[in-house]
Amino acid sequence: MRTPLSSLVVFVGLCVGSLWFSEGQAVAGQYCERTNYSAQDITDAVRNSSLRDDLKGTSCSLGGLGRFESGGNKGNYNGSCCTGIFQLNNANVQKYAGTDRAGYGCMSLQDQVDAWAKLTNDGYNSPAVRQLASMSTFDGQKVDASFIAACIQLGTGNCQKMLNSGKCSGFADINGTTICKMANNARAMADPNCQDGQAVCGPSGPGDFPTSTGIAANPPAASSASIIVSPTDV
Amino acid sequence: MRFKFTVAIIVLLAIPAIAAAQNQAAGGWQAMSYFSFEIPSTTDPLQTLVWPDVIREANAYVTTELKRSLGGKNALVTALASTYRDGSRTIIVSTALSRACDSGANDKGAEIEPSTCPLRIVTIENGKVMSIKSDTGCYTDHADPDLPAKNRNDNSYTRYDPAAGTISFRTTIGGHDVPSCARVYSVK
Numbered sequence: 001m002r003t004p005l006s007s008l009v010v011f012v013g014l015c016v017g018s019l020w021f022s023e024g025q026a027v028a029g030q031y032c033e034r035t036n037y038s039a040q041d042i043t044d045a046v047r048n049s050s051l052r053d054d055l056k057g058t059s060c061s062l063g064g065l066g067r068f069e070s071g072g073n074k075g076n077y078n079g080s081c082c083t084g085i086f087q088l089n090n091a092n093v094q095k096y097a098g099t100d101r102a103g104y105g106c107m108s109l110q111d112q113v114d115a116w117a118k119l120t121n122d123g124y125n126s127p128a129v130r131q132l133a134s135m136s137t138f139d140g141q142k143v144d145a146s147f148i149a150a151c152i153q154l155g156t157g158n159c160q161k162m163l164n165s166g167k168c169s170g171f172a173d174i175n176g177t178t179i180c181k182m183a184n185n186a187r188a189m190a191d192p193n194c195q196d197g198q199a200v201c202g203p204s205g206p207g208d209f210p211t212s213t214g215i216a217a218n219p220p221a222a223s224s225a226s227i228i229v230s231p232t233d234v
Numbered sequence: 235m236r237f238k239f240t241v242a243i244i245v246l247l248a249i250p251a252i253a254a255a256q257n258q259a260a261g262g263w264q265a266m267s268y269f270s271f272e273i274p275s276t277t278d279p280l281q282t283l284v285w286p287d288v289i290r291e292a293n294a295y296v297t298t299e300l301k302r303s304l305g306g307k308n309a310l311v312t313a314l315a316s317t318y319r320d321g322s323r324t325i326i327v328s329t330a331l332s333r334a335c336d337s338g339a340n341d342k343g344a345e346i347e348p349s350t351c352p353l354r355i356v357t358i359e360n361g362k363v364m365s366i367k368s369d370t371g372c373y374t375d376h377a378d379p380d381l382p383a384k385n386r387n388d389n390s391y392t393r394y395d396p397a398a399g400t401i402s403f404r405t406t407i408g409g410h411d412v413p414s415c416a417r418v419y420s421v422k
Contacts, residue, residue, distance in 0.1 A: 027382070069341065070342065077380070078344075079380075081338075081339070081344050081375075082339075087342045088340045089344065090346070090375045091331055091335065091337035091338075091349045091373070094310055094312070094331060095331060095332065095337070098296045098300055098302065098309055100310070101380065115300075126336075153341060154340070154341055154344075155340070155347070156336055157336045157350065173343045174344070175342075175343030177341060177343050182341070
């Protein structure tokens with residue numbers, strides 16, 4: 001039998017506990033309608049975007065990346081930094097979609113993917129990605145387009161920390177997600193029936209540099225060259 | 235010529251308004267103020283002197299890449315800024331969120347991180363821009379009610395040391411200073 005006084009104490013305790021708990025916690029949210037886009041839906045949007053052709057080469061895994069990040073729910077806000085099908089952070093939403101978090105969560109799947117593609121294309125030219133692209137493997141993991149996309153996804157500055165450490169564990173988010181783990185998850189969550197439209201010709205090894213923009217416009221770093229051809233040799 | 239003179243007069247008139255809006259505790263840390271440039275202005279020195287090129291680039295991105303009309307507004311470009319008066323000189327230190335920033339992780343498990351962005355220190359004397367120094371500095375998200383409570387006071391802070399001719403800079407995220415954001419910039 002509970003007395004009125006003890007009930008009041010329990011009630012006040014619950015209120016205080018609830019306030020204390022919510023103070024430091026991020027509360028996930030939903031902007032506009034909840035969606036459940038499949039990995040194939042996301043892959044199709046990636047193929048229709050301006051993403052570099054060499055990264056589109058493994059667009060099946062990028063559909064998996066969208067499922068990994070948001071479960072296919074384009075209006076998903078993680079309650080802290082990130083929103084949308086690929087969980088773009090607040091700053092990147094503003095820079096690449098030209099709007100705020102709520103506006104982004106309500107955009108169409110294709111518009112969200114287009115903004116993400118522009119972010120990813122810009123990230124491709126960062127020193128961290130150029131360094132990663134010059135390797136065939138990193139910490140025992142093959143460097144392919146999924147790995148490169150995950151490097152950009154978790155932030156090129158964070159990716160550089162991983163590269164400097166020489167290990168996948170060199171950077172992890174608060175949930176312990178490393179860039180290597182994200183790439184693996186993206187591959188695993190791709191639609192099993194999805195077929196990559198083009199040969200996987202991402203910069204996965206020496207000589208395997210992207211050709212969509214032409215070698216002259218996108219040369220490998222001199223330090224990574226294994227064959228030196230002087231003008232007189234041509 | 236007439237245009238330059240007009241801009242100089244406008245800037246002289248506008249700077250006290252910005253400076254007055256700031257909590258400028260002598261010798262102490264000053265919280266940087268947040269500015270949005272969506273409404274075009276010919277009198278805001280941040281738009282006319284400090285970040286005109288960044289605003290132009292953002293406008294071009296929205297209209298040509300995103301293929302959206304701006305309807306007479308600017309693209310969503312935001313900045314943090316502090317203003318200091320030192321005799322006849324006015325010193326503006328500002329970081330702007332642009333595509334040149336590195337903005338950290340995009341991930342369901344990530345938390346708010348500062349963006350590493352272009353930073354400019356503009357020194358103005360008698361209405362003339364004497365120098366513009368460029369570097370990088372931390373930019374923090376503008377607080378809104380959807381952010382976690384612990385992030386609603388995220389900000390960057392500056393402190394001007396007239397004797398040393400330096401501006402110290404720090405950023406707090408989630409109630410803690412971010413070590414990589416702690417910098418000292420020379421104004422000279």
